[in-house]
Amino acid sequence: MNKTINLLKLLPVVLLSACTTSYPPQDTTSAPELPHRNVLVQQPDNCSVGCPQGGSQQTIYRHVYTLNNNSATKFANWVAYSVTKTSQASGRPRNWAQDPDLPPSDTLAPSAYKNAHTLLKVDRGHQAPLAGLGGVSDWPSLNYLSNITPQKSALNQGAWAALENRVRELAKQADVSVVHVVTGPLFERHIATLPEDATVEIPSGYWKVLFTGTAPSKSEGNYAAFIMDQNTPRSANFLRLSGYRGGYRT
Secondary structure, three states: OOEEEEOOOOOOHHHHHHOOEEEOOOOOOOOOOOOOOOOOOOOOOOOOOOOOEOOOOOEEEOOOOEEEEOOOOOOEEEEEEEEOOOOOOOOOOOOOEOOOOOOHHHOOOHHHHOOHHHHHOEEEEEOOOHHHHOOOOOHHHHHEHHHEEEEEHHHHOOHHHHHHHHHHHHHOOOOOOOEEEEEEEEOOOOOOEEOOEEEEEOOOEEEEEEEEEEEHHHOEEEEEEEEEEOOOOOOOOOOOOOOEHHHEOO
């Protein structure tokens, strides 16, 4: 039976129709919950304003992000993270690694992406971003393959990167303490499979929800929701909106 992930706790009902997605069946093996590590900065609870419901029992809690893994797709169902003024850092290396806190059969190793860029023009795309969260002490886990999906280069380096940049800018504003973000892949149609593993389906697109404020259930704050197709042109601009600081819709 397919499991449905609902963003009910994160957004008002008006956005539910745009932010509900189904995933292939998966097992219910539980990954261990990780002890909190020391951090360089005080990092907010990634689910303090809510995280998606449903998914698998493989939820990984880290300071830098909270992730729900799908053992069938080998990717995260969703990743929640918090961007602040102090969480950001540039120039962090991309040292790809298999997630050590998941069973090897439930996630990918770096070798799975062999020839993917050459044959499919896809990048290793971060779900929780490296630049926005590089200031958190467990930032190396941003390069775990559980936080990575194959994204077309045009999307990863175009509209996706532009939205990540805008989130960092928003978090730097004096009246914004934290930008809460939840994101995940969509599997709405066949795009391709990884050249090294024909069982691994490439996502057809991605959804992302932003929130600034304290109580989304009481409409106390601002939010925005985005859906980006895998074949989005590099020149696409999702930020030409009005009503929210710098271009996000309330």
